[in-house]
Amino acid sequence: MIQQDFLSEQFAEHRDRLHAVALRMLRSPSDAEDAVQEAWLRVSRADTEQIENPAGWLTTIVARVCLNMLESRKARREEPAGALPPEPADHVSVDPQDEALLADSVGVALLVVLDTLTPAERLAFVLHDVFAVSFGEIGTIIDRSPMAARQLASRARRRVQTAAAATDAAHSRKREVIAAFLAASRSGDFDALLALLDPDAATGEVRGAEAVAAFFAGRAQAARPALVDGVPAAVYAHRGLPKAVFTFTVTDGKITSIELDADPDRLRELDIVFLSTNAKDRP
Template sequence: MDEKKLLAEKFEASRTHLRAVAYRMLGSRSEAEDAVQEAWLRLNRSDVSGVGNLGGWLTTVVSRVCLDMLRSRKSRREEPLEAPGQEPVAGSGDSPEHEAFMADQVGLALLVVFETLAPAERIAFVLHDMFDLPFDEIAPIVGRTPMATRQLASRARRRVQGENTVSSADRSRQRQVVDAFLAASRGGDFNALLAVLDPDVVFRADRTAVALGASAEVRGAAAVAGTFSGRAQGARPALIDGGMGLVVAVGGQLRVVLNLTIADGRIVGIDAVADQERLGQLDLEILND
């Protein structure tokens, strides 16, 4: 069989699943179709001869397309939800009963809640909770570590389940951790830094941040405290894709974002992002010092 024809058949076999993924992320039938079509175009432009799991590859592509669309939509403050009464596209289940269940899970009410989520939260929640993808596969799509991706999905899950008061309390506690970290870092208080860092905390930096002088990876509270002691003078607290973090701007231009993963009152992960393209895709809200 012709290779292109075989590829087209494999894509068609995945189309229903891809439409289901895209619809749950976007809440719009027409945008879901656009995302799937874009995946088809990218497939035709790519060499997938070495791809062992084409379905997984296509799911990743569609997810990234949807993430870009969500971020673009958020910047325009658009809400293209379907009108009440329209049925969502079919799911990827093995039986009509399963598809009916999935359709019920993504009713209009749930889509309305989804609109309150940051794009990365929405992607992480949909892929993990609705399509059972592991966090280590979702992490590269949203540009986070698996641990940070797990936290994205957890925040989204709480909001979907209506636990906004708990989420607000969590955010307040996390803000206290961030403020303590900033104060200790700026003041060069090594012991105070140790108190706010998990013993197994991991700092990671992207390639751009490494080129600017950051270490690619630092492990352990003592080592990470040493890295940040006396630093963070220009850092400001911010909400980054709905989670707590820090931003550093120079001359009014955003240079570095620090995504903080906080658990049990301590920082367990710090991810430095300096790549300008990735920075432009983040949903940021600067908080008052």
């Protein structure tokens, strides 16, 4: 009973961190909760007498659960999951600055690239660069050496950086267009709205730039710029809770379509990060 009480206390103390690890790994709130619950089942059956670092041990268990879930996803998509990637044969030197969390670029780029990484790369990158887990601990989780874990994280990091360079300019321009559209909508500036819209712009059943501009003029009072699953968008929130998401298609600097999603179940699955009202600010 004493051991069970200790387990419950430790799990409750670290639950927020465990959920954060699972959410970063799986990118689904419901899957993250399932992973945490599965981790608790494993913890409750474990012998903890030799555990010296409960926080690290719990993180390891959640990470292994997430790794299994990621590999199952790949199998369901009929992609060859296979074994974990072999240890890299060649040593790759890593710039010490690259070992740090990728401050500005990691937010958008991580969301863009995360699903394209192998499960092992994803685990190594997220645990090390986001949660500062050592390569020794990561190697234990994936049954690889610390050097191999470092290589996996480095490989993932390079892909994140490449994606950041490729998407940052486009996303920045799209954010500027969305921010300008929201400002014009709030102020009822019909001409400014018209200037931002493609002649064939559409939203729902409304077609044509003039009709769309008229529809949005004077609206969007509570809509805020946001990143939705890493992509610039706008979100209407009430008392801090997202109620509707506006997604924009922007081509050659002009808005061609605006779509509204207010389904509560879908909104709960979205990763929403509100941005500054200044379009030039970084997330």
